[in-house]
Amino acid sequence: MFDEWRAQTIDSPLIDLDASVVVFENDEPVALAWLYSDREGRRAEALMAATRRDRRGRGLATLAKIESAQRAAQLGTRILTSNDLDDAPMLAINRKLGFAETAVVESFTKSL
Numbered sequence: 001m002f003d004e005w006r007a008q009t010i011d012s013p014l015i016d017l018d019a020s021v022v023v024f025e026n027d028e029p030v031a032l033a034w035l036y037s038d039r040e041g042r043r044a045e046a047l048m049a050a051t052r053r054d055r056r057g058r059g060l061a062t063l064a065k066i067e068s069a070q071r072a073a074q075l076g077t078r079i080l081t082s083n084d085l086d087d088a089p090m091l092a093i094n095r096k097l098g099f100a101e102t103a104v105v106e107s108f109t110k111s112l
Contacts, residue, residue, distance in 0.1 A: 009034065009047065019044065019071040021064045031060035033068035037077050044072045046081035049090065062093050069097065 009015065016037035023031040031051040037044035046068070051061045072079050081099055083090050 012036070014038075015047070016044065016072075016075075019068055019075060019077070021068045021071070023060050023064050025055070030055045031064045033061070033064035035068055035072055035079070037072065037075070039075060039077060042077050044075075044077040044079045046079055049093070056089075061090070062096065065093060065097060 014036040016035045016039075019037060020034040021032060022029050029052070031049075033049040034047040035044045036047050046065070049061045049065045049068075051058075051064075069079055079099075081094055082105070083094060085091070085104070
């Protein structure tokens with residue numbers, strides 16, 4: 001499971017290491033904001049922003065996302081992001097950073 005996740009995130013050729021950010025505290029990673037980008041198309045997608053569970057509520061994901069957005073802007077890309085509608089903390093961060101809702105997507109599943 002970890003190998004599949006890693007292949008789709010850290011090792012993906014789409015991840016933009018120049019615009020992705022890891023926040024460290026005392027040499028330990030505590031938060032991150034990763035970006036996929038298409039520099040030729042001048043677009044980027046915020047792939048993931050997260051904070052280590054024991055460090056949440058301190059604004060670290062916001063810090064990481066701000067830095068990542070600034071780096072993407074310097075590269076000339078426009079950022080899109082998506083969120084689970086039940087993830088109130090991340091929705092609040094995105095609104096605070098000026099992201100505007102453009103569409104609501106619903107997904108469905110069926111057990112077979």
